[in-house]
Amino acid sequence: MDTNLALLLLLSPFVGFLFNIFFGKKVSKGISGAIGTLTVVVSFLLSICFFAQLNQNGKPFEISLFDWIQVSNFKLDFGILLDQLSLLWLLFVTGIGSLIHLYSISYMHDDENMHKFFAYLNLFVFFMITLVVGNNLLVMFIGWEGVGLCSYLLIGFWYKNQPYNDAAKKAFIMNRIGDLGFLIGMFIIAALFSTLNYAEIKSAVTAGDANSALLGLAALCLFIGACGKSAQLPLYTWLPDAMAGPTPVSALIHAATMVTAGIFMVTRMNFLFDLTPDVQNIIAIVGAITALVAASIGLLQNDIKKVLAYSTVSQLGLMFLALGLGAYTVAVFHVITHAFFKACLFLGSGSVIHGLHGEQDMRKMGGLRKAMPITFWTMMISTLAIAGIFPFAGFWSKDEILMVAFGHNKALWIVASIASIMTAFYMFRLMYLTFFREFRGTEEQKHHLHESPKLITIPLVILAVLAVIGGAINLPGSMWLNHFLEPVLAAKHEAHHLGTQEFILMGIALVGAIVGIIWANAKYIKQGFVPKEDAEIVGFSKTIYNKYYVDEFYTFLIVKPLNGLSNFFRTTLEPALGKVVYGFGTVANGIGSQGKKLQNGNIGLYLFVFVLGICAIITYLFIAQ
């Protein structure tokens, strides 16, 4: 029975996908959307069932569906593992997924390809579930690549726009760089332990009979995979571009779920990373730098979704910081709270964009508070959460990260704190520019300003509520999440005892956040500053505004040489190689042409050669010794 339910949990969104791809066009948009949503809701409900079951008996549920890949030294089956970690992920993936599906029914209603949108969205949920529930790395890899594919499809959803397609392609390829790392990591693990099954790897690793250098390499490779998927330095540039997709996509895939896959994977393989402290250090440093760099870019962005995108990168950086410091639960905690408020923020921004008929530039917004109160308030709550204001969810999770960082390395703590301050600043900058002061758009837009319909606001409200109370799952003191996840985490982490130091740190964080808010307030409310037009931005601001020219740098360093090489190969080397082959023919033909001159029709010459031949042969045979 459980097997069937688990299968249903997995396949329900897939059914939705099949329905929408084959029949979506024939049924009305409402039905298409409803079925898409329902299938995800089914998964959500089943997740709750399993979650309840797990809470009751505490035993993870693992089944093997069928034999899959077999290589020389091991055999993999297609198995499902529902343990604490995967169920936790399932809950918020399907939960938030359901909300976003619901939201999309209204948001995408005007799009002619809505059924496809839902199909892709369902497919995404399916793959995300696969990623989460697999009982071995290879099944995770299916989901891993699958979500990448859906991300590609959804970013390029408006396929008539080639820049959007470029963004989609970029996302896919960047992800694939990470995927290669993932693959190599898997190969090393498979070679070392002859298995890819989590439980078996875990027992093998803890037995401790592996070459630690190779193990480190494996961990590093897996981390590269995580970097690609979770948009860490140096592979983060695809995520801001991915905002080309419809806003629900950004909310679901590029904020709440897919990008956290890297964190999921690292958490999943925590026993491996625990044995490789060097790699952990690298993860922590990469996370911290990513958090800072992304936050700093976010400071000056004018596209509402870009700001949120950099914010996401930055927050993901913080999570990796936590992972690198071995605080897996903290990271997971932040993943969950982040999912709530970031989804809410994205959906809110979507609501704004929807209200403004596609306008995304904050310079052309302003004063929307009145027109869109629900949107404003839900977004405000989420902003407070992300800024880390007590007692919103973000405060708790972010604070724990800072505390862990402080405990390990002060420098990392400082970096993370600065990133947090920046976060507070740019988020409020976003809020001020969007909702405060007067409207800066066209008259026509102003005329049409309105609150979004119910289907959009209900998910917003639910997510806002979660953003407020989400911190409850791991409040200092109860530490429910810590306890819940204990079975899947190899090493036990000491629970934080709330001491003076912790309170001081909390205070500092809170003060920092408030400083950021005040700074933003001063600049954008008091001074009424509106960001300048693109052309007028100069100096270091320009560097930041242009994202430190990282994209250009990549283009210059990789894309251009690759294309140049390709052109060189195509136009020079290929014909040259071809000519080498033809060369034999040309030489033979050339000799033939010369030979024709010898065959000049002169019988005297023929006889002459004849006699010479005789002389040569006889000399060779009878005189030469």
Add this chain to the structure above:
Amino acid sequence: MSPVLITFYFLAAFTLATAFLTIYSKNPIHSAIYLVLCMVSIMGHYLLLNAQFVAIVQLIVYAGAIMVLMLFTIMLMNLNKEDEVHKPRITRLGAIVVFILMSIVLITIFINSKTIMGEYDSSGEDFQSIKVLGKVLLNEYMVPFEFASILLLVAMIGTVLLTKKEKDQK
């Protein structure tokens, strides 16, 4: 120096000289005449070797038939003039070089090889009288003898074929 040897050397010198003159003469008629002389001198060799029948046949066939045919052709074509253009110098030089080369090569080999001096077989049997030759030719060599007739027949048909005008053509 026995008289036989002197005769041989004389004949040999004569043969070579006439052969050379055959080639060297500019006038084809002269060439033909030298050739006849050459043939005759070879007949002398045959006689020296006591091959009487061969000698007679040599005279009849070569000097008689073949050379007459050649002369006839020369006359027919009116070639008895010294109008032949020489080959290019390089060709002639090449010809001379090849000639010398070939002679040297062949002679060197024969000199280098073990010479069979001394006593030769001399069974004393008659082996080259017309009678013996006739027996050999018409017993053992019956088949080639007949086959030679095919050869001549072919040559005959061929000559006719090559020179006969096609009736049906204009």
Add this chain to the structure above:
Amino acid sequence: MIENILNIIGIENYIFLTVLLFCIGVFGVLYRRNAIIVFMSIEIMLNAVNLLFVAFSTYHQDAEGQVFVFFSMAVAAAEVAVGLAILVSVFRNLGSIDIDNLKNLKG
């Protein structure tokens, strides 16, 4: 009872003579461009060989060599007949029997 004449002359001398004669024939073939003279040169070659046949026949005290000379002569006669026939038709078409003029076929 005639003594073997080769005891006096030696077979080598015949061989040398034949080789020289043969080479003169070859030389003629290469040296001249008049087809008839070339024919004659070939005849010289054949005659040289015939001479050697007879010499060898004596050397072996064997009639077969002389018999072969007949065949060789027959062949020579046949060749000359056919050759002259070809020559005549060449002459008719080309107006000369210069073999260097036969250069239509080449390359």
Add this chain to the structure above:
Amino acid sequence: MQVLITIVSLGVFCLLAEIFNLRKLLVPVTVIGLLGVLGISLNLWSIDSSIDTNYLNMMATTKFSSAFSSLFIVLTIFILLMSDDFYKDIPTKFSDFIAIKIFLLAGAVAMVSFTNLAMFFLGIEVLSISLYILAASRRLDIKSNEAGMKYFLMGSFASGIILFGICLVYGATGYFNLEEIYALSEGVGMPVWFPIGVTLIVIGMLFKIAAAPFHFWAPDVYEGSPALTTAVMSTLAKVVAMATLYKLLSGMTVALGYKVELLIVIISILSMTIGNIMALRQKNVKRMLAFSGISHAGFMLMSLLTLSTAASTLLYYTAAYALAGIAAFAVIIMVTKNKENENIENFNGIGKTNPLMAAILTASLLSMAGIPIFSGFFAKFMLFSDTVKAGFLIVVIAGVINSIISVGYYFKLILAMYTKESNEEKVAIPFAYTIVAIVAIVLNIVIGIYPSLLTDLLQ
């Protein structure tokens, strides 16, 4: 011997038929006669060769000679079948042509059945003289004259060389009989005359098969001769000469020395390479096939490296080559019948106007190139295999490289047939050519599929 007699009497019949004005009967009767001869030849198979000593050791019917004679007879039948149409415009000389071809066959048979050098010499002369005549037989065509003249001059020069060789062999051994020579060849104290004599005979034969550097006559003569004569030369004459060369070498020497083998290697490689490379730039198809023939001569020479065992391989190779050649020439004659020359342009677009003929020509060219299932492939393969076994890898590699080059020019013709546009109307094909081409190529493929048909003959 019966074979030879029958053939000769058929030739005489031709001459008589002309007298009685039975021109129409000529081809049917001779073909039927030759089929009968073929029957006789094959019938002799069952008879032990030692019995046939009646004719004073001049000829012997061995499996080798019977097999090759049968091949020659088959080739001659094909040639005769094509003659009917080919000489249509000169009916007065028709019987002469047929007779000469039949005598030519007689010479060929004599060449492979001889046991006495006299028969060999006469045979080769009959063959050569017939060919001189055939080459020059277009009396008014200057090219034909030139071809005949060149062939004659060089051919009789080569005959002189052969004769000299025979003379030296006789001088060394005192015999013309092959068996005696063979018995003596190993003896101590054999004068140097003997190897020189053999060398000169071989050189003469190399000239006949057109191996480099004695190949120069071949392209010119092939090009200038009437197409049917070229067919005879490139198939029958070459095959005969090769078989004879094989028989001579294997009949007169017990084993070849290392130096001689090396020489054969060199000549073989040289022939293949020169033939193929020169063929690349040819425009005239006959000339191209002449060069191709030179390269095939090089291939066939490889068989001399495995002298004691190569008879069946040689038979197979020659059969494959000759059958492909006949088929190719049947098409070439048909295509260029009313054309001034045999240039490749004349073959443009046959693939569309006359697919059957194009297919046959393609098949025969592919066979010559050595593509399986055509017998040319097996021929080459057996040759390579034997030669590798004998340890002459270098020739085989040269052979392989040459096979590759050869594809280049064979395909030039195929490409012309299939990719170029024809500028002519479809012409009716005389039945004889079609039947000859089809039968030849079918035979080629049949022995390609069942190589044992031939290879087992000489085991």
Add this chain to the structure above:
Amino acid sequence: MDVTTLLILLLIGAVATLVSGDKLASKVALLFSLVAFGLSINLLLQFNQGTDIGFVSNWIANPKVALALKADGLSMAMVLLTTALTPLIILSSFGNSFNNSKNFYALVLFMAFAMVGTFLAADGLLYYIFWELALIPIYFIALIWGNGDVDERKKAVVKFFIYTLAGSLFMLVGFAYLYSKAGSFLLEDLYKLELSHCEQFWIFFAFFLAYAIKIPIIPFHTWQAKVYQKAPTVGTMLLSGIMLKMGLFSVIRWQLPIAPDAAKEYMPILIGLSIAGVIYGSIVALRQKDLKKLLAYSSLAHVGLIAAGCYTLTVDGLNGAVYQMIAHGFVIVGLFFAAEVIFRRFETRKIDELGGIRSQASGFTSMFMILVLASVALPGTYNFVGEFTVLYSLSQVNIWFAVIGGTTIILGAYYMLKMFQNVMLGETNTKVFKDVNVSEAIVFVAIIGFLLFFGLYPKPINDLVNPAIKEILAVINR
């Protein structure tokens, strides 16, 4: 019933097609190819039951050549690949009309015959004959029914023919040498040969030349792109889908077991060369302007990886190579067919001139997309199984091989998606693009269905191939 029936059926099919006339030819050919497919399935069932469906009979006494056909897992897999793809390829051509279509389809069936023979042959010479026979039909198919300028096509096709023939002739010399050693061409006798180091070297490289040109491994690939471009799509499919696999198959069946020491010694170089092909092919594909040429170079990259797998000499490498051969066979046929479908509608293959098809033909787009994804080895497609196994085997040899070879998944994604974007996406094209019709859809669906099914459940193929590979490896490590 043994495998000869399959060969005979295909041959009869070719003849029947030839005599059926131009109108019926395509249908007759399809019928025969389907029957052949059914027959091969039946043979597979028999084979799985343990029946010996091989065939041995004497053919030529001297040299000793036998008509020996061996059916093991490896050859059955390749035969099934051939017989499964042939009907698809024939069906895919239903949208085109050919002059002399009876000749065309007869050649197609004949080629299938020759290729099946190549896969089955267990006698060196028989194998070689089939190997060469397969070359002739494709030569004429490409030459006569190809597209583009005649002269250029001629040049490309002749180059292809001579080049591949050149390679295979060296293989023939190798066989001749082996025969002189073993006295037989039978596979088992050749496997038993104990060759010296030097002999192995020469044999190995004689074979390598043949296979490197056929596969092709750089730098022997120069014939490929042009021929793919110029050949009619049916020809391109036959070439890329099946014929390339002949080379790879032969590496496993003939080259490695006969000269294992040389294979071991030169393994790094060979793998390096193969992987260089992967990178090179991918990079060249990046900037291709012609759709078919791009696919050709992608094929170059993919077969490079397969070849690398073969030369690892590990179970995984060989298994993975076979999987990938099958997967690549299907996907490349699908991709070329997609190119053909586009060409039928727009009469161009220039990537620059295409675009905006998606909005007009969503069905086609989806199928094309899936094929593109399969070709970049997305998990869930059979290509992933193959690529994973091959890369895994490379990692066993040296992790850097896997890293460098693995860049194919990045570069592959890059050029394939770029191509897809330029061809399919963007503003709606002004020309009308009709969505796929039934016969076209059948081809796509069959291919996609195959790839997805075995992508999730590769066990049947695995069970079929693995024992045979293990046997061969046992010979290699003898």
